[in-house]
Amino acid sequence: MYAAVAVPVPVRRLFTYLVPTGLAAGLAAGVRVRVPFAGRTLEGTVVEWPSEAPEEGVEIKSVAALVRSIPPLSASMLELTRFVADYYLCSWGEAIAAAMPAPLPGRTRTMVRRLAAADPAQLSPRATARRGLLERLGRAGGALPLEELAPSSRKIARALAALGWVELVEEELAAAGPAVEPAPLPPPAPGPTPTPAQAQVLEQLLPALAAGEYAPHLLFGATGSGKTEVYLRAAAETLERGRSVLYLVPEIGLTPLLIAKISARFPGRTELLHSGLPRRRRWEAWSRVRNGERRLVLGTRSAIFAPLDDLGLIVVDEEQDGSYKQAETPRYNGRDLAVVRARSEGAVVLFGSATPSMETFRHASLGRYTLLRLGGRIEQRPLPDVEIVDMRDEYRAGGEVTAVSRRLRERLDECLGRGEQALILRNRRGWASALLCPECGERVLCELCSVAMTWHRADERLRCHYCAAEHPRPECCPACGEGPLRELGEGTERVEDTLRRDFPDATIERMDRDSTRRKGAHARLLRRFAGGEIDVIVGTQMIAKGHDFPRVTLVGVISADQSLGLPDFRAAERTFQLLTQVAGRAGRGELPGRVVVQAFDPEHAVLELAARQDYEAFFDREIRYRAALRYPPIAALVRIVVHDPDEGRVAEWAELVAAALREEAQGKLIVSGPGPAPVERIRGRYRRHVLVRSAGRRRLVEAVDAAVAGLGRRVPRSALQVDVDPLSVL
Ligand SMILES: [Zn+2]
Ligand SMILES: [Zn+2]
Numbered sequence: 001m002y003a004a005v006a007v008p009v010p011v012r013r014l015f016t017y018l019v020p021t022g023l024a025a026g027l028a029a030g031v032r033v034r035v036p037f038a039g040r041t042l043e044g045t046v047v048e049w050p051s052e053a054p055e056e057g058v059e060i061k062s063v064a065a066l067v068r069s070i071p072p073l074s075a076s077m078l079e080l081t082r083f084v085a086d087y088y089l090c091s092w093g094e095a096i097a098a099a100m101p102a103p104l105p106g107r108t109r110t111m112v113r114r115l116a117a118a119d120p121a122q123l124s125p126r127a128t129a130r131r132g133l134l135e136r137l138g139r140a141g142g143a144l145p146l147e148e149l150a151p152s153s154r155k156i157a158r159a160l161a162a163l164g165w166v167e168l169v170e171e172e173l174a175a176a177g178p179a180v181e182p183a184p185l186p187p188p189a190p191g192p193t194p195t196p197a198q199a200q201v202l203e204q205l206l207p208a209l210a211a212g213e214y215a216p217h218l219l220f221g222a223t224g225s226g227k228t229e230v231y232l233r234a235a236a237e238t239l240e241r242g243r244s245v246l247y248l249v250p251e252i253g254l255t256p257l258l259i260a261k262i263s264a265r266f267p268g269r270t271e272l273l274h275s276g277l278p279r280r281r282r283w284e285a286w287s288r289v290r291n292g293e294r295r296l297v298l299g300t301r302s303a304i305f306a307p308l309d310d311l312g313l314i315v316v317d318e319e320q321d322g323s324y325k326q327a328e329t330p331r332y333n334g335r336d337l338a339v340v341r342a343r344s345e346g347a348v349v350l351f352g353s354a355t356p357s358m359e360t361f362r363h364a365s366l367g368r369y370t371l372l373r374l375g376g377r378i379e380q381r382p383l384p385d386v387e388i389v390d391m392r393d394e395y396r397a398g399g400e401v402t403a404v405s406r407r408l409r410e411r412l413d414e415c416l417g418r419g420e421q422a423l424i425l426r427n428r429r430g431w432a433s434a435l436l437c438p439e440c441g442e443r444v445l446c447e448l449c450s451v452a453m454t455w456h457r458a459d460e461r462l463r464c465h466y467c468a469a470e471h472p473r474p475e476c477c478p479a480c481g482e483g484p485l486r487e488l489g490e491g492t493e494r495v496e497d498t499l500r501r502d503f504p505d506a507t508i509e510r511m512d513r514d515s516t517r518r519k520g521a522h523a524r525l526l527r528r529f530a531g532g533e534i535d536v537i538v539g540t541q542m543i544a545k546g547h548d549f550p551r552v553t554l555v556g557v558i559s560a561d562q563s564l565g566l567p568d569f570r571a572a573e574r575t576f577q578l579l580t581q582v583a584g585r586a587g588r589g590e591l592p593g594r595v596v597v598q599a600f601d602p603e604h605a606v607l608e609l610a611a612r613q614d615y616e617a618f619f620d621r622e623i624r625y626r627a628a629l630r631y632p633p634i635a636a637l638v639r640i641v642v643h644d645p646d647e648g649r650v651a652e653w654a655e656l657v658a659a660a661l662r663e664e665a666q667g668k669l670i671v672s673g674p675g676p677a678p679v680e681r682i683r684g685r686y687r688r689h690v691l692v693r694s695a696g697r698r699r700l701v702e703a704v705d706a707a708v709a710g711l712g713r714r715v716p717r718s719a720l721q722v723d724v725d726p727l728s729v730l
Contacts (some may be wrong), residue, residue, distance in 0.1 A: 001018075001019050001024060001048045001050045002016050002017065002018060002019065002050060002051045002052065002053055002054065002060070002352065003016070003017055003019050003027060003033075003046045003048065003051055003063065004016055004046070004047055004048035004049070004051040004328070005017055005033060005035055005044040005045065005046055005047065005063070005093075006044055006045045006047045006091065006092035006096055007037055007042055007044040007091070007093040007094040008042065008043075008044070008091070008093040008094050008096070008097040008719075009042070009091060009093060009094075010039070010091060010094065010329065010717055011091055011717075012085070012089070012090070012091050012705070012709070013047070013091070014047060015035070015037070015044070016051060016052075016054045016060060017033075017035055017060065017061055017063045018061065018062045018063070019049075019050075019062070019063050020062055020063065020152065020167050020169055021113075021115060021116070021167070021171045022111070022113040022115075022143070022167055023063055023065075023066055023169060026066050026068075027046060027049050027066070028046070028049060028072060029047055029048060029049050029078060030045065030046065030072035030073035030074065030075070030077070030078055031043055031046045031049075031066060031067075031069035031072045031076070032044070032046075032066070032070045032072070032073075033045070033046055033063045033065065033066055033067060034063070034064045034065040034066075034067060034570065035061070035064060035172060036061045036062075036064060037147070039714045041064060043067060044093055045073060045078075045092075045093065045096050046228050047078060047082075047092060047424060064169075064170050065169065065171055066169030066171070067103075068171070069104070070100070070103065070532055071287075071290055071307075073096065073099075073100075074307065074309065074395070076309075076344060077305065077307065077695050078344060079344060080099070080305065080337070080340065080341055080344070081095040081096045081098075081099050081305075081580035082095070082331050083340055083472070084098070084099075084332050084337070085330070086127075086701075087332075087489055087701060087724060088330045088332050088382050088724050089701065089704065089705055089708070089722045089724060090329050090330040090331075094329055095332075098302065098305070098326070098330050099302075099305035099330070100286075100305070101279070101282040101283050101286050101618040102256060102279055102282075104279060104280060104283055108147040109143070109145050109146070109147060109170075110145070110147070110168050110169070110170050110171070111143045111145055111146065111152055111168070111169045111170075111171050112137065112143060112144050112145075112146050112149070112157045112161075112166050112167075112168055113137075113142060113143040113166060113167050113168075113169055113182065114134060114137040114138060114142050114143070114165070114166050115164065115165060115166060115167060116639055118134055118160075118165040118166065118447065120134045120135055124273045129152075129153075129156050130156055130159070130160060130165075131158060133149075133153055133156050133160065134160070134165065134241060137166065140343055143169075146168065146658075151159075163357055165244070181408065183728070185267065185268040185269060186267045186268060187259055188236055188239065188265060188266050188269075189264060189266075190265070190719065191229060191232055191233065191265060192229065192551075193237070194229060194230075194233065195226060197221075197225070197226070197374055197375050198226050198229055198230055198233075198374065198459075200218065201230055201373075201374055201668075202230060202233055202234075204311050204370065204372055205217065205230070205234055205348070205350070205372065206234075206237055208348050208370070209234060209238055209241070209312065209348050210237075210241070210589075211235050212241075212243070212312065212346055213346050214343045214345075214347060214348075214349075214371040215348045215349070216339060216342065216348075216349040216351070216362055216368070216370070217348065217350050217351065217369060217370045217371075217372055218351045218352075218353070218356060218361070218363070218364040218369045218370070218371050219231075219317075219350055219351065219352040219353075219355075219372045219374060220352075220353065220356060220361075220364070220370075220371060220372065220373050220374065220615075221352075221354060221373065221374025221375070222354050222374075222383070222584065222613065223354045223580075223581060223584025223585070223647070224548070224584060225354070225374045225375070226374065227317070227352045227374060228258065228261070228317075230350075230352075230372075230374065231247065231315045231317065231352065232261075232262070232265055234313055234315070234348070234350060235247065235266070235296060235302055235313060235315070236265075236578070238312040238313040238348075239266065239269065239295055239296065240541070241312060242310070243293065243295075243310045243311065243312025243313070243347075243679055244295040244297075244308040244309065244310055244311050245296045245297070245308075245312065245313045245314075246297050246303065246304070246306055246308060246311060246312075246313070246314045246315070246316060246338075247262070247296065247297065247298045247299075247314075247315045247316070247317070248299060248300065248303060248304065248314065248316045248317065248324070248334060248335075248338065249298065249299075249317050249318070250300065250302065250303065250317075250318050250321035250322075250323040250324065251300060251323055251545070252272065252274045252276060252298075252299070252300055252544070253276070253522055253523075256523055256526070257376070258298075258546070259272065259298065261300055261591065262296070264388075266296050269294060269295050269296045270294065270296045270297075270298060271285050271287055271288055271289050271294035271296070271297050271298070272285060272297075272298055272299060273286065273297050273298075273299035273302070273306050274299050274300040274302065274303065274315055275300065275302055275375075286306075286307065286510065289306050289307050289308055290307040292309065295308070296465060300323065300334075301323065301324045301325075301326060301332075301333075301334030302326075302334070302700060303334075304332075304334040304337045304338060304341060306594075310345075310400075311341070311342070311345045311347045312347050312348065313347055313348050313349075313350065314338045314341065314342050314347055314348070314349045314350070315350045315352065316334070316335050316338050316349065316350070316351045316352065317352045317353075318352065318353055318545075319335050319351040319352060319353050319356060319357060319360055320353050320356055320357040320360070320577055321325060322358075322682065322727050325725075325727045329510065331722075331723050331724065331726075333725060333727075335351070335357075335360075336725065338351075344610070353368070354580060354581065354584060354615070355576065355577040355580045355581065355615055356615070356620065357573070358573055358622060358623065358626065358632070358633050359632065359633040361615075361619050362623065362633045365619075368711065373651070376667065381457070383550055383593075383613055384489050384555070384583055384584075384586040384587045384592070384593030384594055384595045385592070385593070385594050385595065385614075386583060386594075386595040386596075386597060386598050386610075386611035387407060387411075387594075387595070387597070388597045388598075388599060388602045388607060388608070389405045389407045389408065389596060389597065389598045389599070389602070390600075390602045391405065391559075391598050391599060391600050391602075392600060394406065394598075402498060403426070403494060403495050403498055403558055403559075404495065404498050404499065404502070404556075404558070405596070405598050407596055408424075408556045408596045408598065409502060410506075411471070411554055411556070411596050412499075412503065412536070412554060412556070412593060413503075415553055415554040415594075416503065416505075416506050416535055416536075418553075420551050420552070420553040420554070420591060421529070421532075421534070421535055421536065421538075421549060421551045421552045421553070421554075422501070422535070422537075422552065422553070422554040422555070422556065423537050423539070423543050423552055423554075423555050423556070423559065423582065423585055423586075424495060424534045424537070424538045424555075424556040424557075425539065425540070425541070425543060425544060425555065425556065425557045425558065425578075425582045426490070426491065426492045426495045426538060426539070426540065426557075426558040426559065427540050427541050427542065427559075427562075427563065427578065428454075428491045428492065428515060428559075428562075429454070429456075429465075429491050429492050429512040429514055429540055430454035430455060430457075430463065430488070430491035430492070430493055430495070430514075431455050431456060431457035431458070431487065431490070431491055431493040431494045431497075432454070432455040432487035432488055432489055432491065432494065433452065433454055433455075433488060433489035433490075433491055434452035434453070434454070434487075434488040434489060435452075435453070435455055435462070435473070435474075435485040435486070435487060436485060436486045436487075436488045437477035437479060437480060437482060437483075437485055437486075438482070438486050439477060439482035439483075439487075440477060440479055440480040440482065442477060442478075442479040442480070443488070444462065444474065444477075444478060444483075444485065444583065445574055446464035446466065446467065446469050447469065448467050448469055448681070448682070448683050448684040449464055449466040449467055449469075449679065449681055449682045449683065449684075450679060450680040450681040451465070451466055451679060453469075454461065454491065455487060456493065456514065457494075457497075458493055458514065460472065460473065461473075462474075464687055466486070466505040466679065466682050466683070467682065468644060473485075479673045481587075490558070492510050492512045492539060492540060493510065493514075493540050495538050495558055496508060496509075496510045496538045499536060499538060503535075503536070506535040506536055507533065507534050507535050507536070508535065508536045508537075509525060509528075509529075509534050509536075509537055509538070510537070510538050510539060511525050511537050511538070511539035511540070511542050511563060512539050512540040512542060513540070513542075517541070522542075529549060530549060532551065541582075543582065543585070544578055544581040544582040544585065545581070546728055549585070550590070550591070551591070551593065552585055552587075552593070553586060553587055553588060553591045553593050553594060554585055554586060554593070554594050554595075554596070555582055555585055555586040555593070555594075555595045555596075556563060556595075556596045556597075556598070557579060557582060557583075557595070557596070557597045557598060558598055559599070559600075560575070560579060560596065560597045560598060560599045560607060561599040561600060561601045561602075561606075562603055563575045563578070564601075564604060564606060566678075566730065567678045567729075567730070568678070568728055568729050568730055569626070569629065569631045569632075569729065570583050570727065570728065572606050572622055572625075573622060575606055575610070576606050576609065576610050576615075576618050576622075579597065579606075579610035579611075580610050580613055580615070582595075583595045583597075583610065583611075583613065584613075597610075597611060605621060606618065609621070630670060630693055631693070632725070634695075635670070635693040635694060636693065636694055636696070636697040636700050636701075637691060637692070637725065637726060638691075638693075638700055638701065638704045638722065638723065638724050638725075638726075639689055639690070639691050639692075639721075639722075639723045639726040639729055640657055640661070640690045640691045640692070640704070640708075640721070640722050640723075641677060641687055641688070641689045641720070641721040641723070642654040642657055642674070642687070642688050642689070642690075642715070642719055642720060643682075643685040643686065643687045643688075643719055644685055644686060644719045645684050645685055645686070646686070647686045649719075650685075650686040650687070650688050650719075651674075651688065653714075653715045653719060654673070654674035654688035654689075654690065655674060656711060656714055656715055657674065657690055657707070657708075657711065657715060657720070658671060658674045658690045660707040660708070660710050660711050661690060661692055661703070661704065661707045663701045663707070663710075664704075664706050664707040664710070665692070665703060668694065668699070669691050669692050669693065669694040669699075669700060669703055670691075670692065670694065671690065671691075671694040672690065672691045672692075672693075673688070673689055674688045674689065674690045675688065675689065676688055676689075677689045677729075677730065678729070678730045679730050689729070691729065692704060701724055704722060704724075708720065708722060
């Protein structure tokens with residue numbers, strides 16, 4: 001009999017294997033198996049069993065072993081991973097690999113199994129040793145571990161296997177672990193009484209949970225409006241009804257307070273699932289969920305594959321966050337999979353955001369998602385006052401040119417004078433974003449990427465933010481030999497330094513990827529800030545996420561409009577989201593908040609809308625642009641990047657890709673390109689891309705799939721990146 005196996009290789013097809021009789025009994029769809037593949041042994045998943053016999057003349061290998069330490073994938077997980085493969089255009093095996101924790105090295109042994117047809121009586125009378133072994137196997141119930149046989153008997157076993165009397169089957173030892181009777185759980189803790197606004201939203205949401213059917217909702221409310229309490233109430237209601245809950249957050253490291261809150265509210269029911277867990281702990285967590293010991297999973301994007309059964313609610317907090325999209329194959333978006341999974345399991349989806357993605361808000365505005373408005377901040381705290389500072393005036397005013405405007409300085413002085421705290425956002429790390437030659441005007445570029453290198457003064461390294469390249473600062477210009485080089489643009493290090501000089505009595509710290517590299521550094525910074533040991537934190541977008549510090553009354557934003565200039569159709573959306581989020585950090589306690597935004601183009605509509613925190617006006621404006629240019633969410637988009645160290649080959653292959661797409665499109669899709677990607681070279685590989693758009697999502701994905709398959713060997717698959725619903729086109 002044959003089984004179709006999904007193998008984690010980048011080939012979009014299944015592979016057929018012969019199933020040895022000894023393994024057939026334990027086989028089912030979803031079972032993990034070890035199979036020979038191109039000279040190696042890989043772990044794959046049986047997805048069809050039994051499957052059709054392969055065509056004549058094709059050499060068929062046998063399944064080598066069943067992997068017993070990993071429980072089989074459920075039917076719903078098979079369905080979800082198959083969707084991922086077909087929609088994001090990867091192999092089913094790759095999708096399954098992304099859905100499961102990395103396997104732990106299992107212990108295996110080889111079993112000698114007597115085949116049913118083997119009758120010792122048919123052996124020649126002189127073959128006493130062979131007959132002896134067959135009889136011994138019979139007495140042992142048909143099988144014995146090879147390792148328990150004497151070396152001479154092992155040789156005989158192999159000879160019998162060659163004759164087809166016995167088979168040698170690799171068997172994985174089941175992971176030990178006695179079943180523990182779960183202790184009775186303490187009851188969930190009651191939460192605070194909902195505010196009238198929360199109660200109003202819950203009145204709409206609870207009937208949907210009671211109905212037990214697929215129902216997507218968008219919980220739209222300003223930062224600080226109390227969305228978390230709505231999630232927790234909905235979770236409590238779902239658990240009470242005996243169904244399970246999946247609660248997704250963009251990054252687990254940024255939510256220590258949330259973890260504590262959820263664990264206290266639902267004692268003994270919560271499991272954390274994210275890729276940052278050590279391998280073994282991740283397996284243990286996964287198994288507790290798989291066994292039904294834990295019914296509430298809090299996790300990051302990969303937790304969308306959590307093996308919860310009878311799922312009743314999926315919460316996707318900060319649904320607009322880019323972390324939900326995986327940057328490597330399979331390039332899935334956990335937020336979008338939430339809809340797919342909820343639909344097949346009859347669950348309620350609850351997206352939450354103060355600044356929803358264009359995609360989600362469009363669904364809500366068209367009535368596909370129920371829009372739940374959570375009006376006002378908690379306890380009617382007013383939105384912060386926002387001032388926009390024109391940095392051109394600052395430079396015109398002459399004197400010392402600095403990253404921090406006079407207005408921001410004044411406000412910071414007042415804030416610190418009152419003993420309050422401030423957050424300063426500068427969304428670029430390092431000291432200077434480039435080193436410029438005053439003579440020839442060249443910037444120092446990375447040797448492998450077409451981007452300027454960033455000067456990090458803290459450890460005196462020039463670094464490329466696209467690859468790992470770094471080196472000391474050159475004395476003079478690498479292009480013309482003149483010097484000294486000028487520092488261009490200020491990163492977090494320089495802003496921190498400026499503020500330390502200006503406010504020598506204040507405690508100022510920096511929070512970015514460089515300063516939080518060491519384990520626990522991030523949490524320590526937040527704890528010290530919460531405890532009042534730090535007055536000001538200067539940081540990248542890390543500071544905009546999820547913190548609730550009641551004594552923060554001032555937020556400053558340096559170069560707020562810089563990201564608007566990026567050649568990416570989501571530049572305005574991202575800038576608006578970041579500004580709105582960071583502004584929302586000001587005045588979350590009883591003290592009123594104030595925001596100072598510094599920009600070179602202060603009249604830019606996006607800045608003004610962000611200052612007013614007017615999401616809907618922003619959406620209306622932005623959706624018209626997207627419609628005019630036929631970009632998502634009006635059209636579906638697939639981006640194909642061709643990359644290779646050889647520039648000529650990239651150009652040639654990109655033409656082939658575009659031609660194949662145009663042929664497949666038959667004029668029904670918009671095919672743009674090929675053209676150089678905005679970042680033309682990364683890690684020594686040249687990059688050209690083709691964008692394909694269409695109103696119909698399914699047709700688009702199928703056409704791209706067919707075009708890529710049709711390229712055959714003319715373009716190596718490893719030179720292609722296919723990104724369905726890309727978040728960035730840089
Ligand atoms: Zn130069
Ligand atoms: Zn580089």
